[in-house]
Amino acid sequence: MATTETQTKIGEITPSEWELMRIVWTKQTIYSRELIELLQQKREWSESTIKTLLRRLVKKGLLTTEKEDRRFKYTALVSEADAMNETTQQLFDHLCAMKQGATLYHLIDHLTLSQADIKQLQQLLATKLTTAPAQVACDCLPDECHCD
Amino acid sequence: MATTETQTKIGEITPSEWELMRIVWTKQTIYSRELIELLQQKREWSESTIKTLLRRLVKKGLLTTEKEDRRFKYTALVSEADAMNETTQQLFDHLCAMKQGATLYHLIDHLTLSQADIKQLQQLLATKLTTAPAQVACDCLPDECHCD
DNA sequence: ATTTATCAATTACATTTGTAAACGGAGGCG
C-alpha cells in the first residue's frame, strides 16, 4: 500500500518497457549504448525507439539518469521485486477472490521452480494453513453471485 | 502454446475490459442493460462508455452477442480461467526465471486462500519437488548475468 | 579548424485505450 505517495508509477509499465527494465535491473546500471546493443539482440527495435522508451521510463520515474562523461547512465528507481509484486497483485485483483487459488495452481504448475523455492513455498503454505478460512467468499458482484 | 491461431486476443485485455469481463463471466450471459447497471455501481462510466467497451470486446473476439428480442445478450468466448492463466503466465515471462519463486512467495503471502486451496497447492508442490532442479538458471541476458 | 561520429532531444505518426456525445432504427404509448 506504499503510503499513497506512489510517485513512481509502477503498474503502468508497458510490455515494451518491461523489456528495457529487465535489462536495466539485471545490469544494475547501464549506458544507453550498451542497453541498445543488448536489446537489439532480442528485438527489432531501432536505436531511436529504444531511446524513446528510455526517456519515457525516466519521465515515469522508473529510471534515473546520471550524466557521466557525455553519455547517460541509467539506473532503476524501483526494484524488480517491487515492480513484479505490485503488478502481480494488481493482476490478481482482477480475479474473483474465490478463483485465486485455482489460478495460482495453474501458474505454479507451469513454472519451473528450484527445490529451494519449493521448500520455501511449502513452509509458507504450512503457516498460512493454520489461519486459513475454510471458504473464501466470492467478491464478484454485490448481491447474487453465480460462481460455481 | 495454443496452436498459434490465437484468434481470440487474450492477453490484450485492458484494465477497463477486465472489469466488464469479470461481470460477464460471473453472470455467464448478460444483457447490456444489466451489465451497465451493475458496472455503474462500481464505476463512474457513462452508458456510452460501457457500450463502447462491449463492442470492442466483441471485435476482439472475447465476447459474442446473440440478438434476443431486440436487445443483445453477451456471452464470453474465453473462460475466465483461460484469460487469467494466460495473463499470469505472460506476466511471469517478464521476470527472470530465477526470481519467479520469490515473486510467487510474495504473491501467496498476500492472497487469502482457503484451506482446500492450500492443501491442493501443497499437493502440487510435493509432486513438483520430486522433479525440481536444484537450481534454476537466470535467463536475463545472453552471456553474463548479475542476478544475485 | 573541418569533418565526422555520437548521443540525447525534438518531432512525427499510426494505433490503442479511455471516455462519451450524437445518430438511427424499432417498439410502445397516446
Add this chain to the structure above:
DNA sequence: CGCCTCCGTTTACAAATGTAATTGATAAAT
C-alpha cells in the same frame, strides 16, 4: 399515426503506446 424510449452504431477526441526519422549539440578524428 406520430412521439418517446431503448438500444446498438457511428463518430469524436484526448492520452498513451509502439515505432522511428530528423535535428542539434558535442566530442573525436583528421
